[in-house]
Amino acid sequence: MTSAGNWIKSVGLGILAAGSVIALTATPAKAQGPLTVLCGVQEEWCKAIAVAFEKKTGTAVAMSRKSAGEALAQIRAESANPKTDVWWGGPGDPHLQAAEEGLTLAYESPQFADLQPWAQSQYKQSQGRSVGIYAGALGFVYNTELLAKRKISAPKCWADLLRPEFREEIQIANPNASGTAYTALATLVQVLGEDGAFDYLKKLNDNVNQYTKSGSAPAAAVARSETLVGIIFMHDGINQKVNGFPVDVAAPCEGTGYEIGSVSIIKGTKNLDTAKAFYEFALSPEGQATGAETKQFQMPSNRKAAIPPEAPKLEAIRMIDYNFQKFGTAEERKRLLSRWDAEIKAVAK
Amino acid sequence: MPGPQKFAGDVMRPRSAVWLALGWVGFALLPWFAGSGTQPTLAPPSPGPAGSALIDGLTNGRWWLLPAALPLILALVATALPRLHARQPAILLASGAFGLAWTAAQGFAIGLNGWAWGWLGALFGPLPLGQGGFGAGAALTALSFLFLMTNGFAGLGFMKGDRFTAGAIGLVLAAIAAFVFLPVGYVLSGAGDTGTGAFSAAALWSRLAAPDIWRLSCLTEAKACGVVWNSVFLAVMTGIATTLLGLAFALVAVRTGFRAKKLLRVLTVLPIITPPFVISLAVILLFGRNGTVTLVLADWFGIPVSRWIYGLPGVLLTQTLAFTPISFLVMIGVVQGIGPSLEEAAQTLRASRWVTFRTVTWPLMRPGVANAFLISFIESLADFGNPLILGGNFEVLSTKIYFAVVGAQNDPGRAAALGIILLCMCLGAFWVQRQWLGKKSYATVGGKGDNGIPSQLPRGIKIAAYATALPWAAFTFVLYGLILFGGFTENWGRNNSLTLRHYLAAFDLSWGPGGLIWSGRAWGSLFTTIEVAALSAPLTAAVGLLTAYLLVRQRFKGQGAFEFLTMLSFAIPGTVIGISYILAFNQPPIELTGTVTILIVCFVFRNMPVSIRAGVAAMSQIDRSLDECSLTLGAGSVQTIRRVILPLLRPAIVASLVYSFVRAITSISAVIFLVSPKYELATAYIVGRVEQGDFGLAIAYSSALIVLMSVVIALIQLLVGERRIGRRTATPVTLQEKPV
């Protein structure tokens, strides 16, 4: 009376079990499979360089676009058993942080001599664990239509942002959340001195309508006329301009900081040779040209690479001698951010 | 025909023998480690051929794998020797338990590079070898141990001697331990981490008591309040708004002659199948400073343009849009459940319509109101997408957790501490709800049919309900119309000329020399998303309904605790789950990161609670004597479930299949850390587009997903079908939106 029931019962449990087994082991991480790259720039660029590399070497690239914070969090969480091979793009700061924590691998490229000095400096500061692939200067983005309508002149200097006509019209990210905003904070500290910078930020607070969570969000807000002015990396602003929005960018006259978009090889990668090949490709003029091809207008780090005409001319921008060494450390970062929290965030609406 | 009667021992043998055989296969034949043989992560590399535990243990010096053979041998002896039949259950129990314990212990104790914990090295000296994560062999062997153990339990008379029940409880418990406890334990233990891996109560306390969490400065001066108060205030406001709207909709749907009730159904489903951020985006495009509505109001009425949408009002608006349908689904069940004869009785006692409503109808609806409020309250607490886009300077716990992890601060300990606070608030709300509802029973749906006719609403209430529900419904439809339309505009808000550009960018197809090329940018993530959703939905429904079966139909010790545990993953915000999964499953013994499995597992255990609730609600309505009868008629538990319970559970099955499928497509926060380059999900891709300001593609992709999900829901309805029992069907099971 029960034999069929028993049989079905066994089969049922068996299927359940087999399902679990398959679920547990379905896709073990394959070694020497495609190269896994975390990508810190715009998705179009990520895709373009992956395709270009694949075309050149025949190695498939699995590319995932991650914000700098997400990428660092993932690399850190995976540190015991990395699943990622290369971290390509994104501000130099978190790359330095990863280097400081020993998450990345030192490697010297034969193309090192061709690189811009700021790219080499990233290499030195990270003890060889990271190198610059592009630079992007901090600046303003503003909505030309709205400015014209209100007959306000475009901001040219940090000091302009304190003008009363910009009351409640400026957006910048929250430095606790965004690397862009932290670069701005560190830049202001270097331009105005620490107390001067916080004094400035307190006054600026009256004109800021929102501390956004993402670094490039102010650019999108300016493009959509949600706000007049944003403090961003200039290439994010240019990107909106190229997308057809009525925006323009400017570099502050007092001098500005910049990010060094970097590349690092993850320590413990299972595809070291391919990872190195990608690293070299990212530094080569050919690899760096993929940026301009996808309307990304950062300044390439290889001196032999062609500079896109739309790119903000770094020579025309007054660049400060950004001290990545000092402002990249965890302590300094924590100290400045706590002070920002206490003095600016606490009085924000 | 009745077969020959068997002895207990005889019946026991075949099933245990099957599991024992599988255990041996797993131990001696299948590769023990994931990717064995080729995996270079085994450091130092194996000196001999890596393979099954038996081969590896004998030839490669991984001696610690060999003791797993002991319980297998013991169980074999107990099964093979007839003399031992009386003791067989006890022996199976002991060997299964030992095998399981040993497998887990060695897995955790010995990592990639030898001892995983320093004190083991101090105790036993250094270990020259490490090991990788569990593979097919280990998984099968562990399962075999688990089922030998539960068979032993059943043989000793536990669970009415039912091996299936015992096995199911064992399986569910083991799965919850591995995929809920383990990761949550990892992340919560980080709350007291001083940054060096050491635990410090002082660090924990300073994080939990931080002033930016608790300060009340907004009451006394013009400053921002602590993030906890923000979250609570928002959640209470959302709870009130959604409950009132839900009630209005329910009254309109059930108690008025409103014609377009089908339309209301659509309205309830829409927000559930909407990818996150989309409502926020639409709200910005309508009410932002440059939004359509804002400009119209400014042009026509001279209402000054402002940024009111960023901050509490905007988040409140979007959350109310998103959660009102859930509230409606809860309320409609309650309103329908009020036996009309109660109201008729009141009316025959000379009560007017209004008095009847006030004295009978409303008191009976109160538990539903409380339920709807609490669900919205919890949803709002855990919501991540809407505050992220529209929050402005208004900070809530869920976004703060996210930025504590990925922000410039990079402080996972702080995220864990905030996670604990959020978890406590959610669990507290659950607890309050259970206390409140546990004491009062307002159920009026009895076994007997109610021949009464629902009474019409009093005039005042009717007008109020229409006045609340209809404008809101219209608003929702306008919003969705705009979303669909937005996908076809060149650059919404600036250049409204129609184009297929965004759809082509996402879903272009072209013919290449090798045939069809999926050249659109969205195809990759779309295929992964569908694969993951299609795999996780039936698994979620299966695990959820199985658990519901155990909760409703079986009685065992610790059932209350078991039920609480299954609800745990519902109360944990997605971001915390995501981080915890990376922490827990990136290294041996369970190594899943970078695979599609981790996404599926994450969805299954995250969406399981809803499936359980649906199952529990539906199963409680099925008289227990039906299953008992089936058992006495010779059907086993499996057959009883398949032939009796499942056919009666169809509405619950539909609900959990639909819910888990949809959630797998629309979730974002839990998986944003789990997607890997190979396995990118649609929502993660869309969020990237939103960040870029590429709203056109984001909206086009989202619209496509909405259409896709509608089709799938219709298909599931069609395939699983309705139950046929010749009496009026029960209230549809509540679909619940969950934190993204």
Next chain:
Amino acid sequence: MSIASKPAGVEFRNVSRRYGNTAAVDNVSFTIESGTLVTLLGPSGCGKTTTLRMIAGLEMASSGTILIGGKDVTRLPATDRNVTMVFQSYALFPHMSVADNVAYGLVVSGVRKRDAAAKAAEGLELVGLGGYGQRLPSELSGGQQQRVAVARALVLEPEVLLFDEPLSNLDAKLRRKMRDDIRELQQKLGLTSVYVTHDQEEALAVSDRIIVMNRSVIAQTGTPDELYRRPNSRFVADFIGGANLIDGELVGRSGGMATVALGRVTLSVPDPGLPAGGVLLAVRPNAIRLRTVSAGETGGDGIPVTVRKATYLGSHMEYGLVSEFGDLFVVDPNVATPVPAGASALATFTGDGIAAVAR
């Protein structure tokens, strides 16, 4: 094919079922002979349903041994026992037709669909429901649903057929008919049946033997006649048939009979095996006859009473009496010369229907 039976006996050896500290069934032993219908009778909460469910395998004994057909089934789950049950709620599967319901047990046991359907039709024929196969259970009346439940249990030819208060959802008239039908079917097929009820009349009507349970233990086991005539406790005497309970004095015994003094009257009752001294007399209502007495007559063979209430019920009279031994309830077939209320009368005892039990 025809429906036969394969009856087997049931034996409980020191079986207990405990929930935490409370015992639902406490150290119970009994034997049920093959082919008989045995009723578990008792008030609600006495443990009779738990006992039944332990036979079915729906509850597991905490200790003791259960044998069916001489085989130990104590740890065997319900699925694997050859025992079927008719539930109080009928437990018809609402999503299956009547025929599918009846064929269910056969189908899940692996019987071919066609054979199962044929046998199900036969089963329905047996309970008088031929031709109802395609209906849904919800389309049948209560009595018809009951019959379907019986047919469904019968077609599996179980070793033991269990009934859990099967008639409690039916009206009085239908209940009487169904109970006769069940008894007839059981005797015709020679089934071993265990029947749970709290209705003593039903128990007396259908049973070969009755097991009376009270407070988790067996109070008494016996044939209906034995239980009615020779209850061994106040509980059984009161629960079965109802009885007037009167204090008496056991004064002597001889030849299996005992002499009990009730005031001036002495009665001869079956020997209860109790020591001499105070006993309780259980007097059935029909064991008392009422006689009017003229003033001054003492009547040495009866006890003087006053009629408090007299009810005419056509076939018999019912009296409420007041006496020095307390209130008495009497059923008297003499309707020709009834005693009016308020009259004084003499109550005499017939030989039968009186038992002595411990106080």
